[in-house]
Amino acid sequence: MKNIWAYPADVGYQGQEPLTGFTVETPDGTLGQVERQMNEPGRQHLVVDTSVWVFGKSLLVPAGIVHSVDTAAKTVTVTHARDKIKAAPRFAFDSQTAEVGYLTEVGKYYAALGQPAAL
Template sequence: MKNIWAYPADVGYQGHEALTGFTVETPDGTLGQVERQMHEPGRQHLIVDTSVWVFGKSLLVPAGIVRAVDTAARTVTVTRTRDEIKAAPHFSFDSQTTEVAYLTEVGTYYATLGQPAAV
């Protein structure tokens, strides 16, 4: 499996430009807006506010599922559906997004999904 905690090389984005406020799009609709992001190599991810469709919830989105970043349109497109992302291990602001056990659990979850459907 590719590194789930790094942006794919073909995306052309390495995680250095701020994506806060960008809209996150999935193959089946809008997931929400980037609330914050982690730039640290090997732990790159986005925290997405999903209040657009799940009241008051934030989700962790690993950089490895990003398909495209469009800075002009202020969008991040991911390879997984809203339901797949929603079913990932529970994210809480009370827990550290840098905790190895939590990140391992998230990485294992996405590895069990296999390859995303062609878009």
């Protein structure tokens, strides 16, 4: 199993520049905008504001599901559809990003989804 908490090597992005404000795209549309990101090894993830389609909700998106980063277009494309990401363990507050139990739960959820067939 790949590391869900690290950007895939083929993405060509390892946390070099901030992604805050980038639009996050899924195979079926826009997910939202990157509010914050964590680049600590073993815990790399994005916190995405989804107010464009789910009023007032943020989601934690592990770096391992990032498919591509386009710095010129300011977009991050992820591998899974919006409904799969929306069904992930609920992100309610920032301190959860430091909670081992929460991160384990999120990691298990995405590992169980596996890789989508194609983008």
